[in-house]
Amino acid sequence: MTARFAIVGSGPAGCYLADALARAMNGAVIDVFERLDEPFGLVRFGVAPDHEATRAIARVLRRPFDRGAASLHLGVEVGRDIGLNALRRNYDAVALATGAPLDRRLDVPGEELAEPSGRFIRWINGHPEAVPPARLTGARRAVVIGAGNVALDAVRLLAKHREIDCLNPLALERIDLLIRAGPEDVRFSPAELLEIGELTTAWPDLDIFGDATGEAAAVLADFAARTPGRGIPIRFHFRTQATAFLGAGRLEAVGTDRSVLPADLAVTCIGYEKAAIDGVWPTGPEPEPGLYAVGWAARGPTGTIPTNRAEARALAQRMIAGLEP
Amino acid sequence: MQHMSSTVIIYVATMTGTADLVAEEVQAALEDEGATVDLLPMDDLDAGAFARPGLYLVVSSTYGQGDVPDNGQALADALESERPDLAHVRYGLFALGDMTYARTFCGGGMTFDRILSELGAKRVGEPMRHNASSGVLPEDEAADWARSWYESAMAEA
Structure with missing residues (x-):
């Protein structure tokens, strides 16, 4: 009997799983x-x-x-075009590789005036369901909130807005980056931080801080030692929390636990959450017997693209071992 | 024209699968040249991986701070700790890196180059060091490079 596998989602986890299954089981x-x-x-x-x-x-x-070795079916939504149960009846094993598509929220007043990072990056990347930011043209001040690489992505793209078609209407003069953690606890990768230092259109503006250790902190210390650069200052605010998004109908400022920062655009980069697929919450590698999950759908929004490859290869073995004889 | 046939063993260390693409292109090119090619991910290899005399090709990407990919770490560690004599080994190296991170460029592949040469293996040709920021995809350079590398290996043999 030919084994039949269905994978829901064609992101990195789903594609790596398809490849791993195909390699582990010829002819499936x-x-x-x-x-x-x-x-x-x-x-x-x-x-x-x-x-x-x-x-x-x-x-x-x-x-x-x-x-x-595998077939890709585009424009088919499980839960809309085909039910998850129907899929499970038609295949020996089904894996959810549906990621973490929802933006996590800060839960502070006025949050609807801010752009969540997932929506913002999807829009920049031309996602078919993209929602453009409410205010772009002439925006002079942007506030980015977050302590991870997505926040650095947002900062970098805003700093390079002249080079990116959809961001071109911005007229940024200043970017404020609000980081709840201290410099010792940031989750920035050193490589992404170095990219901020290499921008020609903006410069990292931060003060000397204590004796934080680690590679990211070393890059930050180097930034702090620099003289002011040219272009848009990117002001790093450590140990600063956004407490409210202020404005009547459109964003005018971001309130923090330290001050109020004028802002025309705010991007919250505080993480992602999973979504239910046809009523089932993916979690762990095997949410239900014969129903598997891989990637962010399984472990939550952590790890890098290669993490998914390693995990997919392990899950392929598990799925094959779980086939009924 | 009659080709001298030879076996090439390709070992791949990869994080995203890009080095796999390179290795598969190399495999196809070398098979066209008449070689018999064994292509293996490094995952389950130990210090005996180079026990057989012959021609080897290491294809390795670079990860983190110039590190060997996770699936090649055990092999690198085993070779370093057990230090087998590899005087019977000839090898080539296709290293993948990104000059955006100049300090650690191709560090994963170059780690294998250092270990293999320390253990007495003889490298054929210069290491191929592909730069991800060059605008050229590594698998597109792989076949041409592999053919000329294989030619050098056959000429030296």
């Missing part, structure tokens, strides 16, 4: 269902447009389909 039927008309999920719509080397991973993801 592997169907990948993608809600959108374009595949590759986060690699297509979540990775910043200027991170070309990371976006180029799409050609690795497409490989099982190019080889004919």
